[in-house]
Amino acid sequence: MQRGTQLNNKTMKTKRNLSGIYFRHQICDASGVPIKDGKWDNVCFEDLPLEKQQELIGKMDDRYKTSMIITLANTINKIGDELDIITS
Numbered sequence: 001m002q003r004g005t006q007l008n009n010k011t012m013k014t015k016r017n018l019s020g021i022y023f024r025h026q027i028c029d030a031s032g033v034p035i036k037d038g039k040w041d042n043v044c045f046e047d048l049p050l051e052k053q054q055e056l057i058g059k060m061d062d063r064y065k066t067s068m069i070i071t072l073a074n075t076i077n078k079i080g081d082e083l084d085i086i087t088s
Helices: 050-059 062-083
Strands: 022-026 040-044
C-alpha cells in the first residue's frame, strides 16, 4: 500500500496500528473497490477510510463511543509523551 495521504473516503490510510481499536475491514484496491476474492483484514479505527469510520460510529451505542474516545485520547497523549510534543 502506498504511504501518505488518503486519496478519497474509500481509500485506506497508512496502516499505523496506534490505538489498538481493531475492526474487520474488507481489503480494497487503490480506487477503494473491494477486491474479488473478498479478503478481510483487522484494521485500527484511525487507519480506516473516513466513510467506514462514519459507518461504524453510526452503529455504536453511547457507552462504546465513550470507551473508544477515551482510548483514542490516551493514544494521543502517549504519542505526545513519547515525541515530547507540547503546543502553546
